[in-house]
Amino acid sequence: MVELTYYDAWYKGSLDLHKNIGITLFVxxxxxxxxxxxxxxxxxxxxxxxxxxxxxxxYAHISLYVLMxxxxxxxxxxxxADGRSIDVFGLFAVPALPMSIANQEDIAGNIHEILxxxxxxxxxxxxxxxxxxxxxxxNNTLLRMLKVMPSNNKSVRSTx
Numbered sequence: 001m002v003e004l005t006y007y008d009a010w011y012k013g014s015l016d017l018h019k020n021i022g023i024t025l026f027v028x029x030x031x032x033x034x035x036x037x038x039x040x041x042x043x044x045x046x047x048x049x050x051x052x053x054x055x056x057x058x059y060a061h062i063s064l065y066v067l068m069x070x071x072x073x074x075x076x077x078x079x080x081a082d083g084r085s086i087d088v089f090g091l092f093a094v095p096a097l098p099m100s101i102a103n104q105e106d107i108a109g110n111i112h113e114i115l116x117x118x119x120x121x122x123x124x125x126x127x128x129x130x131x132x133x134x135x136x137x138x139n140n141t142l143l144r145m146l147k148v149m150p151s152n153n154k155s156v157r158s159t160x
Contacts, residue, residue: 016087019079023088026072033065042144048137060126067119074112081105 001018004011049057079086080096081104087093101107133141 019075019086020089022072022075023086023094026069026076029065029068029072048139057129060122060129063122064119064126067115067122071112071115071119074108074115077108078105078112081108 001014004014076086076094077097080094081100083096083100085093085095130142130145133139134143
């Protein structure tokens with residue numbers, strides 16, 4: 001998207017779609033956070049996990065939520081730096097803040113890019129950790145994440 005020029009036919013369409021998806025994902029993220037706060041989270045089913053792994057998973061999950069929220073807020077600050085609201089799929093508009101700072105679009109843009117790459121890397125690490133649990137530790141963490149099996153099953157190992 002950053003490679004498109006102002007005169008490219010896809011320039012405005014890609015930006016609008018990006019903003020619309022970002023606002024939609026922000027609403028979904030807020031609903032997910034509320035869901036997580038009001039619902040009991042299951043205990044760690046992997047009894048072989050070290051304290052380091054349990055703490056790393058906890059902080060990685062918190063980091064994912066915070067990164068996503070700040071990433072989307074920085075996108076909002078880029079999009080509304082000129083004082084215009086964001087029209088979301090023609091359904092409603094998200095108004096701009098009544099004030100802005102000097103170079104808001106550039107500052108928020110730099111933050112947005114750094115956070116996007118950080119989120120990509122952290123998500124990849126999260127995925128690799130799930131695969132490690134499945135293929136190396138041979139436990140049901142990945143299956144529980146994917147909701148393939150009931151959470152009360154003890155392991156993916158065969159008893160044969």
